[in-house]
Amino acid sequence: MGIQFTKVNYRYPGWGRETYGAIADVTLSISAKDEFIALVGHTGSGKSTLAQHMNALMFPTSGTVEIFGIPVTAKRNKKTDYNSLRKRVGLVFQFPEYQLFEETVEKDIMFGPRNFRITEEDAREMAKNALKMVGLSENYLRRNPFNLSGGEKKRVSIAGILAMNPDVLVLDEPTSGLDPRGKHTLMELFRSIREETGKTIIFITHDMDLVYRYADRVLVLEAGSLVFDGTPDKLFRDPDLERWHLDYPATLSVLDNVKKSLGWDLDIYQNTVGKAADELKRAVRRP
Amino acid sequence: MKNVVIGQYVPGKGFFYRIDPRTKIIAVVVLMVAVFLLETVWQVLIGFAIATLLVLAGNVPLGRIVRGLKPLYVLLLFTLFFNIAFNRTGVELLSHYGLPTTMVLSPWTVVLMLAATVAWRLLASFKKAKLWLLLAWVIGLYFIMAKISFGPVWSTWTLGIYDQGLVTSAFVLIRLLIIIALSTVLTLTTKPTDLTQGIESLMRPLKIIGIRSEEFALIISISLRYIPTILDEANKIMAAQASRGADFAQGKLKDKVVQVISLLVPMFIIAFKRSEDLADAMESRNFVPGKPRTRIHELRFNYRDLLTGFVTAACLAASILVRVL
Numbered sequence: 001m002g003i004q005f006t007k008v009n010y011r012y013p014g015w016g017r018e019t020y021g022a023i024a025d026v027t028l029s030i031s032a033k034d035e036f037i038a039l040v041g042h043t044g045s046g047k048s049t050l051a052q053h054m055n056a057l058m059f060p061t062s063g064t065v066e067i068f069g070i071p072v073t074a075k076r077n078k079k080t081d082y083n084s085l086r087k088r089v090g091l092v093f094q095f096p097e098y099q100l101f102e103e104t105v106e107k108d109i110m111f112g113p114r115n116f117r118i119t120e121e122d123a124r125e126m127a128k129n130a131l132k133m134v135g136l137s138e139n140y141l142r143r144n145p146f147n148l149s150g151g152e153k154k155r156v157s158i159a160g161i162l163a164m165n166p167d168v169l170v171l172d173e174p175t176s177g178l179d180p181r182g183k184h185t186l187m188e189l190f191r192s193i194r195e196e197t198g199k200t201i202i203f204i205t206h207d208m209d210l211v212y213r214y215a216d217r218v219l220v221l222e223a224g225s226l227v228f229d230g231t232p233d234k235l236f237r238d239p240d241l242e243r244w245h246l247d248y249p250a251t252l253s254v255l256d257n258v259k260k261s262l263g264w265d266l267d268i269y270q271n272t273v274g275k276a277a278d279e280l281k282r283a284v285r286r287p
Numbered sequence: 288m289k290n291v292v293i294g295q296y297v298p299g300k301g302f303f304y305r306i307d308p309r310t311k312i313i314a315v316v317v318l319m320v321a322v323f324l325l326e327t328v329w330q331v332l333i334g335f336a337i338a339t340l341l342v343l344a345g346n347v348p349l350g351r352i353v354r355g356l357k358p359l360y361v362l363l364l365f366t367l368f369f370n371i372a373f374n375r376t377g378v379e380l381l382s383h384y385g386l387p388t389t390m391v392l393s394p395w396t397v398v399l400m401l402a403a404t405v406a407w408r409l410l411a412s413f414k415k416a417k418l419w420l421l422l423a424w425v426i427g428l429y430f431i432m433a434k435i436s437f438g439p440v441w442s443t444w445t446l447g448i449y450d451q452g453l454v455t456s457a458f459v460l461i462r463l464l465i466i467i468a469l470s471t472v473l474t475l476t477t478k479p480t481d482l483t484q485g486i487e488s489l490m491r492p493l494k495i496i497g498i499r500s501e502e503f504a505l506i507i508s509i510s511l512r513y514i515p516t517i518l519d520e521a522n523k524i525m526a527a528q529a530s531r532g533a534d535f536a537q538g539k540l541k542d543k544v545v546q547v548i549s550l551l552v553p554m555f556i557i558a559f560k561r562s563e564d565l566a567d568a569m570e571s572r573n574f575v576p577g578k579p580r581t582r583i584h585e586l587r588f589n590y591r592d593l594l595t596g597f598v599t600a601a602c603l604a605a606s607i608l609v610r611v612l
Contacts (some may be wrong), residue, residue, distance in 0.1 A: 055530055057526050057529055083532060090530070092530075093530070097556065098557075099527040099531065100553065101552035111528075111549065112531035115531060115533055116532050160531060161530070164531070
């Protein structure tokens with residue numbers, strides 16, 4: 001179960017008969033439980049298009065996306081309730097401005113659950129819980145979503161999806177436009193959500209530090225094709241990431257430079273600043 | 288949306304692409320006046336031939352114009368129907384060619400007509416040739432009413448198609464086609480920026496009565512520029528709300544209202560934000576409306592404009608001549 005892509009292609013219609021390829025021949029399998037996946041790639045490599053296939057917002061041009069056992073193909077099946085898939089796979093878009101519209105945060109978070117025919121009291125309860133999950137206090141329930149800061153808006157928009165209690169949470173660039181500290185608090189938040197609930201979390205990012213530190217699995221898209229699917233450790237041991245327009249995490253680059261210029265014997269593959277510092281200390285103390 | 292060609296610029300090379308937009312705008316207006324001066328179906332046919340020749344000579348993608356006419360065929364059919372139904376002068380064609388004109392309305396004909404309609408709708412839902420099916424349906428109805436006369440009769444009426452009705456509808460149709468073709472050529476071959484610059488330049492004399500043409504042109508060009516951007520944004524908002532379970536296709540009326548609000552509120556907020564940003568960006572580059580500015584592309588007349596002007600004038604003169612004589 002979970003999400004299974006089989007030879008999925010998607011082409012955007014252009015002028016006349018021309019089309020533009022967005023994703024090409026993607027085959028991959030995402031488990032419904034306990035995965036923390038980073039989806040990375042150059043701008044325009046098809047990350048967002050792939051993400052929108054995960055909850056049937058987009059239909060493949062060819063191939064099949066199987067979402068919790070329900071096949072999604074180019075031909076829409078009239079009997080399939082695609083809307084119900086969006087409850088199981090929650091997709092948070094990059095800009096909270098695209099979804100916030102109610103006059104209070106509570107009402108806005110309740111919009112999702114209410115669309116799936118959940119009673120008002122239950123939806124209210126879900127909104128409260130979701131807000132707690134994203135680390136905002138109950139005082140926010142009565143506030144106007146348009147008067148919040150960028151980071152708070154982002155949290156509210158994530159709460160709006162979490163309130164539907166999806167099995168898989170897909171986040172399109174959740175950390176864009178946040179300060180470095182905000183990025184880490186948000187990522188820690190996802191980590192705790194995942195540890196508490198066992199939901200699979202997929203996030204799109206350009207920040208390799210976050211990938212190295214938080215993800216268990218990385219998917220690399222290059223010009224629409226899935227070119228890498230494996231652990232971050234394996235990815236960053238690759239000597240030539242330039243061909244996929246990716247760079248290396250800061251800890252890795254710093255340690256690599258130290259190793260090369262000072263000739264120290266270092267294990268450069270450290271995924272947090274703390275671990276990197278420990279490794280340096282160890283190397284310094286060594287006789 | 289992709290089939291709508293009216294108001295779309297398609298990049299290309301050709302005679303019409305290189306005429307000054309001011310010339311083009313004036314020429315199109317003058318030619319439309321000339322078309323409206325014509326009185327008989329032969330005259331508009333000649334006009335149509337000339338227009339087609341011009342379009343072909345100008346290397347305008349003809350297929351695009353034809354495709355652009357598609358959404359208008361309902362309008363065209365409508366004019367055709369009304370002119371045939373209400374113009375009752377000249378020779379009655381049906382009786383002239385020995386076809387029945389007395390229509391019978393009876394329970395049987397009504398049942399048969401309903402059956403024909405159902406058959407037509409069913410076929411139309413999966414057959415491609417919709418226009419032919421429509422025609423077959425109309426002819427079918429005609430024969431049902433004309434030939435089935437058994438059983439009780441509710442009422443009878445007389446159908447008449449008069450030759451003048453046909454001629455008038457052809458006249459109106461062709462005139463409409465010429466006008467659409469002319470305006471399509473204008474927008475197909477002129478960049479929106481050039482078009483607004485042309486309008487601005489042409490409206491400059493209106494300063495005397497207090498209309499500032501630069502501001503007017505600026506408003507037009509900004510709105511044109513932002514149509515695709517806002518459409519794009521609307522799509523993204525719809526996707527974002529759909530991922531929260533808002534189903535824009537189905538649902539009860541009460542749900543629909545909330546869903547439309549969930550689309551409109553973010554759209555308004557984003558549009559206002561955008562316009563503020565745009566205003567800031569323009570101000571930070573010292574843009575002051577109405578102040579004289581230089582342009583990268585100055586409009587210049589050349590021999591093509593002279594030629595266009597001459598042909599346009601000739602067309603106008605010709606239609607005035609045939610009108611007067």
